[in-house]
Amino acid sequence: MASTDTTTKATGKSDDLAGLEAGLDALDAVQTHRTPIREILVKKVFPPVLAVSLVLIVWQVLVATKVTEETKLPALSAVWDSLSDMWLKGTLLEVIWTSVSRGLLGFLLALAIGTPLGLLVARVKFVRAAIGPILQGLQSLPSVAWVPPAVLWFGLNDAMMFTVILLGAVPSIANGLVSGIDQIPPLYLRAGRTLGATGLRGARHIVMPAALPGYLAGLKQGWAFSWRSLMAAEIIASSPDLGLGLGQLLENGRNNIDLPGVFLAIILILVVGIAIDLLIFSPVERWVLRSRGLLAKS
Amino acid sequence: MATTLAKAAEGSVAERTHAARIEHVSKSFSGPAGSQLVLDDISLDVAPGEFVTILGASGCGKSTLLNLVAGLDKPSAGSIETPGGRPALMFQEHALFPWLTAGKNIELALRLRGVAKAERRPEAERLLELVRLGGSYGKRVHELSGGMRQRVALARALAQDSRLLLMDEPFAALDAITRDVLHGELTRIWAETGLSVLFVTHNVREAVRLAQRVVLLSSRPGRVAKEWTVDIPQPRRIEDADVAELSLEITEHLRGEIRRHGQH
Numbered sequence: 001m002a003s004t005d006t007t008t009k010a011t012g013k014s015d016d017l018a019g020l021e022a023g024l025d026a027l028d029a030v031q032t033h034r035t036p037i038r039e040i041l042v043k044k045v046f047p048p049v050l051a052v053s054l055v056l057i058v059w060q061v062l063v064a065t066k067v068t069e070e071t072k073l074p075a076l077s078a079v080w081d082s083l084s085d086m087w088l089k090g091t092l093l094e095v096i097w098t099s100v101s102r103g104l105l106g107f108l109l110a111l112a113i114g115t116p117l118g119l120l121v122a123r124v125k126f127v128r129a130a131i132g133p134i135l136q137g138l139q140s141l142p143s144v145a146w147v148p149p150a151v152l153w154f155g156l157n158d159a160m161m162f163t164v165i166l167l168g169a170v171p172s173i174a175n176g177l178v179s180g181i182d183q184i185p186p187l188y189l190r191a192g193r194t195l196g197a198t199g200l201r202g203a204r205h206i207v208m209p210a211a212l213p214g215y216l217a218g219l220k221q222g223w224a225f226s227w228r229s230l231m232a233a234e235i236i237a238s239s240p241d242l243g244l245g246l247g248q249l250l251e252n253g254r255n256n257i258d259l260p261g262v263f264l265a266i267i268l269i270l271v272v273g274i275a276i277d278l279l280i281f282s283p284v285e286r287w288v289l290r291s292r293g294l295l296a297k298s
Numbered sequence: 299m300a301t302t303l304a305k306a307a308e309g310s311v312a313e314r315t316h317a318a319r320i321e322h323v324s325k326s327f328s329g330p331a332g333s334q335l336v337l338d339d340i341s342l343d344v345a346p347g348e349f350v351t352i353l354g355a356s357g358c359g360k361s362t363l364l365n366l367v368a369g370l371d372k373p374s375a376g377s378i379e380t381p382g383g384r385p386a387l388m389f390q391e392h393a394l395f396p397w398l399t400a401g402k403n404i405e406l407a408l409r410l411r412g413v414a415k416a417e418r419r420p421e422a423e424r425l426l427e428l429v430r431l432g433g434s435y436g437k438r439v440h441e442l443s444g445g446m447r448q449r450v451a452l453a454r455a456l457a458q459d460s461r462l463l464l465m466d467e468p469f470a471a472l473d474a475i476t477r478d479v480l481h482g483e484l485t486r487i488w489a490e491t492g493l494s495v496l497f498v499t500h501n502v503r504e505a506v507r508l509a510q511r512v513v514l515l516s517s518r519p520g521r522v523a524k525e526w527t528v529d530i531p532q533p534r535r536i537e538d539a540d541v542a543e544l545s546l547e548i549t550e551h552l553r554g555e556i557r558r559h560g561q562h
């Protein structure tokens with residue numbers, strides 16, 4: 001690699017080659033462009049807004065025409081009053097934050113446990129044979145089933161909540177990583193080995209980044225499981241000792257026969273779950289897929 | 299492995315006589331119909347700075363042989379020495395990592411080789427210049443054309459700083475014009491770097507266009523059937539009359555090898 005001398009004849013020839021090559025590169029270069037904001041608004045934002053509006057309109061019509069009773073379906077305005085009431089009392093953000101902070105903290109714990117677990121299951125044959133099927137099976141167990149034992153183990157406190165979240169989310173994060181690793185094209189692993197990436201270096205430089213799309217899908221599902229598990233725990237195990245979260249809000253609504261409050265709690269749980277996904281997971285996933293050229297252009 | 303390392307140490311001191319030495323190598327795989335012999339008693343030396351192509355029809359085990367030389371698999375019998383350390387390997391697919399840019403792909407190879415952080419970027423830029431992709435450091439793999447990808451893959455292989463470059467039909471998936479250009483580039487880079495190249499292909503003209511020596515393997519099992527020394531001066535073109543003439547002769551032998559399999 002030391003010498004860069006070439007004979008005059010070779011230089012003349014390679015100059016030809018350079019020109020030809022530059023032409024080919026220019027012709028073959030893949031054109032990339034960004035979608036304009038207007039198009040995003042029309043194609044991505046408008047349809048869901050329309051769908052939600054339609055649901056609200058149907059709801060309002062049902063109430064206005066008295067097809068249903070007020071005790072079965074509260075008026076939109078009643079739910080809105082509950083919302084503004086909570087906002088004015090200053091409890092709205094507090095209640096949301098209690099649940100979101102629990103959910104995210106639990107999710108991060110699940111991430112810290114599920115990731116090495118998934119890596120082990122995917123890469124060590126014995127571990128896969130031993131706990132792979134159990135991990136798969138755990139995913140189909142409703143996390144609400146873990147609430148009674150968790151209450152008996154820890155009592156009514158945050159440790160109980162986190163236990164339920166972990167048992168719900170760790171399997172899906174670990175399984176996501178396992179399927180992400182299983183889908184790595186063997187060529188990347190071979191290329192990595194020829195470059196000298198084996199063992200832990202291979203895991204860090206080849207396996208983990210190559211498995212990232214599947215892993216992210218697992219994380220998204222892990223968040224959904226975390227949130228669902230937490231809500232189950234909050235609804236079943238409400239106690240004044242625990243701060244008021246969205247689940248307790250729902251349960252309190254039932255106890256007070258406050259139907260607008262119950263609907264408000266359900267809507268808030270739904271909106272928060274979707275918002276976390278839209279604000280955190282979807283952008284990260286899109287960025288990863290786009291940077292790898294895996295996002296199909298519509 | 300111990301012998302390989304000893305040879306490597308010895309090779310760095312004394313004058314090396316070969317870049318790769320394949321001695322009586324056989325390889326069999328166990329399949330549904332019992333053990334199947336893929337390579338049978340192959341012996342082949344690649345001299346330092348030599349360009350050798352291995353030519354054969356399907357089933358001659360040429361990719362298997364390359365995997366053995368690369369150390370990705372072990373021979374069933376015989377020995378393989380590569381005194382220059384672990385050889386670099388280029389595949390038919392570019393095998394670039396899509397989560398890294400072109401430049402970072404090369405830097406990963408440098409990093410795994412133990413190059414200090416501060417030196418990686420300038421070295422990656424230099425290698426990209428060498429394959430005439432100076433402005434493509436920050437390009438993602440999917441933004442590059444097929445030919446550009448193979449050139450980045452070549453730069454990444456060169457980043458391993460091995461004295462031996464193994465190439466497994468690296469241009470087979472490219473269009474004819476691009477392939478032609480990359481033949482020229484490979485010849486130029488080979489001349490500039492003094493690397494030894496072991497190049498596997500089923501394309502006779504490609505073999506003659508590139509190599510100093512063409513080794514024809516028979517199929518099932520792979521054996522060395524015949525060798526040709528190509529003394530047509532570089533730079534050659536694939537359309538040259540000399541290239542065509544020798545290609546014709548080699549093709550006849552290749553067809554003969556293939557025909558043998560239809561006779562029983």
